[in-house]
Amino acid sequence: MKTRAALVALTASTLLLAACGTTTSTSSAAKSPIVIGVSVSLSGDFSGDGKAILQGYQMWVNDVNKQGGLLGRKVQLKVVDDDSTTQQTLTNYTTLIGTDKVNLVFGPFSSLLTIPAEQIAKRYGYVLLGPAGGAPNVFAEKYKGYAFVQPASVVNNLLTFGQMIDALPAAQRPTTVAYATSNDPFTQPQLPPLQAELTKDGVKSVSYQVFPDETPDLTPEALKIVHSGAQVVVLGTTSVPQVQAFVQTFVQQHYTPKAIIATSGPDQGSQFATAIGAANTEGFLVPSGWTPTANTYQNGKFVREYLAKYGGTANAIPGDAPEAYSVGQIMAQMVAKTHSINNATLIKALHDTTFQTVQGPMKFGPYGAPVGGGTFLVQWQSGATQIVWPTSIQQANFEYPKPNWK
Amino acid sequence: MDLVFGSVVLGILSGGIYALMAVGLTLSFGVLEVINIAQGMLVLVGAYFSFALEHYWHIDPLVGLLVTIPALFLIGYGIEWAFLRPLRQDRVALSILVTYAVALVMEGLIGLWFGDNFVAIHAWYVDAAVDVFGLYIPYIYILGFALAIVLLGAVYLLLYRTKFGAALRATVQNRDAAVLIGIDVQRISTLTFAIATGLTAAGGMLFGATNAFNANSMLDLISRLLMIIILGGMGSMGGALIASLIMLVSVDVVSVVWTPNWSTFAFFVITVVVMVLRPQGLFGAPPARKV
Numbered sequence: 294m295k296t297r298a299a300l301v302a303l304t305a306s307t308l309l310l311a312a313c314g315t316t317t318s319t320s321s322a323a324k325s326p327i328v329i330g331v332s333v334s335l336s337g338d339f340s341g342d343g344k345a346i347l348q349g350y351q352m353w354v355n356d357v358n359k360q361g362g363l364l365g366r367k368v369q370l371k372v373v374d375d376d377s378t379t380q381q382t383l384t385n386y387t388t389l390i391g392t393d394k395v396n397l398v399f400g401p402f403s404s405l406l407t408i409p410a411e412q413i414a415k416r417y418g419y420v421l422l423g424p425a426g427g428a429p430n431v432f433a434e435k436y437k438g439y440a441f442v443q444p445a446s447v448v449n450n451l452l453t454f455g456q457m458i459d460a461l462p463a464a465q466r467p468t469t470v471a472y473a474t475s476n477d478p479f480t481q482p483q484l485p486p487l488q489a490e491l492t493k494d495g496v497k498s499v500s501y502q503v504f505p506d507e508t509p510d511l512t513p514e515a516l517k518i519v520h521s522g523a524q525v526v527v528l529g530t531t532s533v534p535q536v537q538a539f540v541q542t543f544v545q546q547h548y549t550p551k552a553i554i555a556t557s558g559p560d561q562g563s564q565f566a567t568a569i570g571a572a573n574t575e576g577f578l579v580p581s582g583w584t585p586t587a588n589t590y591q592n593g594k595f596v597r598e599y600l601a602k603y604g605g606t607a608n609a610i611p612g613d614a615p616e617a618y619s620v621g622q623i624m625a626q627m628v629a630k631t632h633s634i635n636n637a638t639l640i641k642a643l644h645d646t647t648f649q650t651v652q653g654p655m656k657f658g659p660y661g662a663p664v665g666g667g668t669f670l671v672q673w674q675s676g677a678t679q680i681v682w683p684t685s686i687q688q689a690n691f692e693y694p695k696p697n698w699k
Numbered sequence: 700m701d702l703v704f705g706s707v708v709l710g711i712l713s714g715g716i717y718a719l720m721a722v723g724l725t726l727s728f729g730v731l732e733v734i735n736i737a738q739g740m741l742v743l744v745g746a747y748f749s750f751a752l753e754h755y756w757h758i759d760p761l762v763g764l765l766v767t768i769p770a771l772f773l774i775g776y777g778i779e780w781a782f783l784r785p786l787r788q789d790r791v792a793l794s795i796l797v798t799y800a801v802a803l804v805m806e807g808l809i810g811l812w813f814g815d816n817f818v819a820i821h822a823w824y825v826d827a828a829v830d831v832f833g834l835y836i837p838y839i840y841i842l843g844f845a846l847a848i849v850l851l852g853a854v855y856l857l858l859y860r861t862k863f864g865a866a867l868r869a870t871v872q873n874r875d876a877a878v879l880i881g882i883d884v885q886r887i888s889t890l891t892f893a894i895a896t897g898l899t900a901a902g903g904m905l906f907g908a909t910n911a912f913n914a915n916s917m918l919d920l921i922s923r924l925l926m927i928i929i930l931g932g933m934g935s936m937g938g939a940l941i942a943s944l945i946m947l948v949s950v951d952v953v954s955v956v957w958t959p960n961w962s963t964f965a966f967f968v969i970t971v972v973v974m975v976l977r978p979q980g981l982f983g984a985p986p987a988r989k990v
Contacts, residue, residue: 336806340915344815476960504959509923510713510947513706513954513962520702533817537911545828545837564816568911570826698826 326369327362327634330389330398332410337377338532341561342402342613346424347372349617350399352598357621363628371395375406382406386413396634399620402613404428404447404479411439420639422623424616428478432660438640440657442619442650444582444666450483451527451580453670454554455490457682457691458525465693467524467551471500473514474529480556484529499523506531515542528555537568544573544698551694554578559673562609566676574673576695581671583615583652584680586688590649608677619650702955705834710948715844716909717943720902721927722851722936723895729871729934730891733783733794737802739921741896744805745771745903746912747813750820760822760904761842767900775896779889802917809914820907843905850898851940867891871934930970932983941981945969
């Protein structure tokens with residue numbers, strides 16, 4: 294009985310630790326740290342991305358504190374788990390701002406969760422920098438205190454792929470394309486502009502599917518693409534498992550398109566390779582706003598520190614981490630410029646400055662859409678990712694057609 | 700390849716895999732009167748064990764079942780002994796809370812050991828397929844369906860051809876009466892939960908071979924498994940199998956002939972209709988549950 298009681302007590306205490314949604318990184322030195330509230334997906338569907346986002350935030354906090362903090366005050370993160378749900382995100386930001394009275398807030402992962410975060414930030418007049426909220430309906434909130442910290446709005450993410458296909462010699466250019474996208478607000482808006490571009494270039498759409506993000510089995514959607522025999526496949530995926538589900542069916546059905554691109558998944562480094570098999574990564578494309586080898590502001594330092602802290606290889610760094618790190622960089626530059634952490638003051642500084650980040654220089658429109666930037670295309674080649682487009686920053690030639698699955 | 704034919708065949712075969720994952724849940728309810736919310740997590744534990752054997756020790760996942768099934772059996776034994784046996788009253792309601800707590804602890808531990816990255820189980824028969832009338836049927840689905848038939852058949856024989864099975868069925872019919880006629884209900888309950896968890900190891904291996912997963916995949920999984928046993932009838936093993944097939948085939952067929960947007964909805968419509976006509980589910984038998 295005693296043993297059981299002890300086991301139960303042990304489990305209860307472990308449970309308390311495991312289920313506790315709130316963690317706080319402490320800063321011992323300062324008396325009055327600047328507290329930044331963050332709601333990220335530590336559990337649920339977006340937990341892979343959410344944890345990478347948190348890595349980026351924590352790395353920036355470490356760096357900024359090493360340099361004396363903001364305005365001479367240490368920075369402290371107050372982190373809460375949103376369970377990858379909009380309702381919990383809404384609750385979290387309401388609590389962080391309304392009850393905990395944090396000084397500043399940073400955004401969550403995904404456009405889906407950024408929308409509720411933005412609504413709360415707008416209600417309280419807080420500036421919100423979002424590392425992963427670039428869907429049109431995020432900007433449709435028309436909040437001047439919001440900014441999407443990536444080089445381009447998501448609707449333009451895939452246009453570079455269209456340009457690259459168009460640049461192929463006429464004899465090699467594909468003639469058919471199949472699209473399948475999750476109904477997620479991040480992915481779905483990316484496909485129509487690409488479809489318009491490819492149609493204009495004479496590439497015929499032979500299949501276009503929209504599936505609910507929570508679809509348990511993507512085999513039928515993959516079978517439809519196989520059945521279409523499309524030469525190019527465009528996947529509007531939100532996670533590694535979704536890409537894996539399509540690839541597994543393609544491999545099983547002996548179907549290899551000449552080119553394949555996914556909006557999310559191949560940017561997740563080693564876990565993408567582990568999930569679909571390292572050999573099957575060959576030729577996979579993904580739009581990206583960051584690469585470990587880019588010659589951008591503090592990028593080399595970021596990569597070195599990331600590898601020192603989390604290990605692995607530079608190519609395995611998930612894209613979410615530098616995006617989150619960029620959020621911190623921009624916040625630091627805004628605070629330095631205004632000498633203030635007053636949110637109303639910071640909002641004014643958000644729109645008339647070009648900020649330097651590990652993703653490159655960034656400027657924002659009135660409602661937070663990035664201005665003037667663009668994504669580039671990254672392709673998996675020999676187990677590593679290489680920039681293949683645009684040619685001005687190309688690291689390797691576009692591998693086309695994609696080799697057969699292994 | 701005919702799309703409808705393909706989706707029906709693959710739906711049936713992957714339905715077998717879901718049946719293998721759901722049968723532990725229905726057995727636990729039938730015998731122990733507990734709703735094991737940790738079932739989704741136990742599937743993932745099985746998947747992670749198979750992944751670890753394959754990834755670190757290069758042990759084929761099918762061969763690895765010789766290790767993972769006993770390992771999950773012991774874990775199930777431990778969970779029943781430590782957390783479920785002490786529940787005396789309101790077992791159904793309390794078991795939801797207790798098993799959810801167990802699932803959270805396991806999720807945390809798996810996260811600590813394996814990290815948060817998505818992984819998948821690889822073997823030659825996961826990607827290889829046989830050509831049947833223009834449709835490549837993956838060996839993993841054939842193996843999964845065969846494994847489901849073999850293991851569920853073995854459990855059927857255990858239930859209906861052994862003294863243990865007779866005692867178990869008596870416990871299902873009436874726990875108190877079973878005690879009065881000298882059946883060690885506690886032992887039966889523990890062994891049943893352990894067997895149910897052991898079976899889950901096979902479901903876990905198949906899930907991990909057909910899906911990328913991490914420790915947080917639990918909630919998606921448990922909601923689907925619960926729907927399966929509700930449709931099939933809580934406590935009914937055959938019901939779990941049939942409901943799995945209905946779920947996967949309906950979702951897949953609606954996806955290809957209509958749209959993926961309504962595929963899950965179609966399954967829910969079927970479930971609601973069945974619930975209205977037979978509140979106990981397809982094979983549930985009130986008031987006594989049948990296994």
